[in-house]
Amino acid sequence: MRPYSSSILRTYRLLSFTFVLLAALSGYAQSSSVADLGSAMPPNSYSASADWWKHAVIYEIYPRSFGDSNNDGTGDLAGITEHLAYLQSMGIDAIWLTPMFPSPQVDFGYDVSDYRNVDPQYGTLADFDRLVAEGNKHGIKIILDFVVNHTSDQHEWFKASTQSKNNPYRDFYIWRDGRATNLPPNNWTSCFGGSSWTLDPKTGQYYYHYFYPQQPDLNWRNPKVEKEMFDTMRWWFKRGVYGFRLDAVDSLFEDQKLTDNQPAAGTDAYGDPNQNHLYDHNLPEVHTELQKMRTVVDQYKGRVLIGETWTNTPAELAVYYGPHNNELQMPMYFNFTTINRLDAAMFREKIEAVEQNSVGGWPVFVLSNHDIHRQVDRYTPPGADKDKVAKLLAGMYLTLRGSAIMYYGEELGMANNDPTRREDVKDVIGQKGWPTEKGRDGGRTPMQWDATTNAGFNKGSTTWLPVGADYPTRNVAAEMADSSSVLNWYRHIIRLRRDNIAISEGDYRTVDVSNPNVLAYTRNAKGKTVLVLLNLSAENQDAVSLTSSLHKLSVLAATGATVEQTQANLQGFGVLIAEIN
Numbered sequence: 266m267r268p269y270s271s272s273i274l275r276t277y278r279l280l281s282f283t284f285v286l287l288a289a290l291s292g293y294a295q296s297s298s299v300a301d302l303g304s305a306m307p308p309n310s311y312s313a314s315a316d317w318w319k320h321a322v323i324y325e326i327y328p329r330s331f332g333d334s335n336n337d338g339t340g341d342l343a344g345i346t347e348h349l350a351y352l353q354s355m356g357i358d359a360i361w362l363t364p365m366f367p368s369p370q371v372d373f374g375y376d377v378s379d380y381r382n383v384d385p386q387y388g389t390l391a392d393f394d395r396l397v398a399e400g401n402k403h404g405i406k407i408i409l410d411f412v413v414n415h416t417s418d419q420h421e422w423f424k425a426s427t428q429s430k431n432n433p434y435r436d437f438y439i440w441r442d443g444r445a446t447n448l449p450p451n452n453w454t455s456c457f458g459g460s461s462w463t464l465d466p467k468t469g470q471y472y473y474h475y476f477y478p479q480q481p482d483l484n485w486r487n488p489k490v491e492k493e494m495f496d497t498m499r500w501w502f503k504r505g506v507y508g509f510r511l512d513a514v515d516s517l518f519e520d521q522k523l524t525d526n527q528p529a530a531g532t533d534a535y536g537d538p539n540q541n542h543l544y545d546h547n548l549p550e551v552h553t554e555l556q557k558m559r560t561v562v563d564q565y566k567g568r569v570l571i572g573e574t575w576t577n578t579p580a581e582l583a584v585y586y587g588p589h590n591n592e593l594q595m596p597m598y599f600n601f602t603t604i605n606r607l608d609a610a611m612f613r614e615k616i617e618a619v620e621q622n623s624v625g626g627w628p629v630f631v632l633s634n635h636d637i638h639r640q641v642d643r644y645t646p647p648g649a650d651k652d653k654v655a656k657l658l659a660g661m662y663l664t665l666r667g668s669a670i671m672y673y674g675e676e677l678g679m680a681n682n683d684p685t686r687r688e689d690v691k692d693v694i695g696q697k698g699w700p701t702e703k704g705r706d707g708g709r710t711p712m713q714w715d716a717t718t719n720a721g722f723n724k725g726s727t728t729w730l731p732v733g734a735d736y737p738t739r740n741v742a743a744e745m746a747d748s749s750s751v752l753n754w755y756r757h758i759i760r761l762r763r764d765n766i767a768i769s770e771g772d773y774r775t776v777d778v779s780n781p782n783v784l785a786y787t788r789n790a791k792g793k794t795v796l797v798l799l800n801l802s803a804e805n806q807d808a809v810s811l812t813s814s815l816h817k818l819s820v821l822a823a824t825g826a827t828v829e830q831t832q833a834n835l836q837g838f839g840v841l842i843a844e845i846n
């Protein structure tokens with residue numbers, strides 16, 4: 266039985282492709298001898314162009330968890346610099362650092378108390394400059410996380426703003442009178458639980474915070490705020506930074522009349538009634554502001570804006586590119602992270618929707634980050650092999666049209682390591698929401714470098730979060746030495762992305778549109794066509810059976826896939842990437 270062969274056949278005929286499948290498994294496994302693993306990836310030919318980001322693999326690093334050079338248990342900038350050669354060998358073009366600015370660390374850096382410095386836990390500005398300089402040597406650009414929506418309550422601006430109602434910094438934040446005694450100005454709830462208003466007894470007014478009370482929202486309607494933030498961007502650009510990932514950018518503005526949100530069914534993880542966040546989220550002014558911000562960015566060659574853009578529909582996402590591609594170059598498509606099951610139809614539909622809507626824009630399909638559970642855990646069906654699923658997901662997101670943003674450790678197939686006891690939880694979300702919400706610690710555990718104590722993250726006696734229990738076998742050193750590892754699959758696919766113009770630049774076309782198990786598509790550019798077959802099911806899927814031959818298929822990468830003469834067979838979760846010649 267070939268459940269999908271007939272429809273694939275039909276599609277190819279429509280595209281006028283007839284070909285013989287050659288048993289030419291080019292052997293990604295065989296070619297990856299250990300000797301060749303340490304060698305650096307050839308430079309990315311796009312890296313000097315203004316559009317470098319389109320063809321890049323951007324690697325998200327959580328600085329607390331990547332490398333701990335001073336052995337105090339918390340990662341640091343020097344620890345990242347030490348590992349640049351590894352990132353280069355994998356083919357990483359840029360790293361996005363989650364916030365490393367001075368911070369009380371209530372939200373682990375997403376509460377910034379000074380935008381123009383480095384938190385002493387992570388090092389100094391000199392360490393940062395060294396990271397930039399060494400990054401240049403390794404062909405790796407640095408992108409910072411810009412927490413634009415709010416500061417820490419320990420930021421000098423906020424401390425000043427609490428002094429009196431007429432302090433010059435009062436209007437840097439959103440201060441309002443309560444509705445009545447002990448009643449906040451309206452019903453808006455914080456994303457992290459409770460009211461989004463906190464009363465300041467000293468001045469008798471409430472301040473607004475979309476996140477924790479320690480994260481007061483900036484007032485972007487105040488031109489002085491805008492100026493400070495734009496100047497901050499320039500300051501980092503001059504230091505060699507290549508762009509910013511804009512944190513929580515969709516909550517930059519709130520309705521000025523403070524209209525109540527409408528209630529919605531059910532309660533959230535913190536027990537508050539749900540509400541439709543119509544008046545505190547995604548307001549049109551966000552786009553006007555982003556257009557202004559883009560003019561700042563465009564004064565520096567090749568600089569980029571990535572957005573943490575949670576949207577409900579691809580049409581909403583498309584708006585973030587701007588009417589003339591003059592807002593964000595890379596609004597992240599988060600809807601993709603919510604599929605959470607290996608459902609070919611669902612992935613196909615979401616990819617198609619983005620392809621249709623981001624006309625002129627360039628997609629950014631995201632599967633994972635520091636806020637959500639590790640992708641292998643979200644996608645591996647019970648009892649299935651996590652490594653196979655890790656390779657399957659990489660086979661997809663690294664071959665789709667668009668920029669790829671990956672999260673540290675995904676290349677090893679790192680698992681989520683949720684805390685098992687409330688007293689061990691570090692993330693306040695988990696402390697507040699336990700046990701319904703265990704927080705985000707599980708996806709932020711130290712990078713697993715080798716089989717030594719603390720997985721090579723440091724040589725100290727402690728780590729800020731426990732190292733994943735599987736580190737003795739799941740680590741960079743072990744996976745480097747194993748030609749069939751998840752890591753070597755990543756290295757191989759990333760190299761393909763660089764070398765193969767159809768994958769790096771080509772258009773996207775779905776094939777076999779109604780197949781329930783296999784996601785199949787082609788990428789085409791300058792006369793080259795690459796076919797990607799991804800078996801999203803645990804069952805074997807027999808593939809095409811074509812006899813006439815004008816074209817041949819050269820396999821570029823295969824895992825759990827075999828090709829014999831006229832037929833390709835995909836095992837459960839198997840991947841085949843092949844060029845149609």
Ligand code: GLC
Pocket residue numbers: 372375376412476512513573635636
């Ligand atoms: C973003 C960050 C998240 C943080 C929140 C508040 O969603 O990704 O980690 O907690 O903003 O800054």
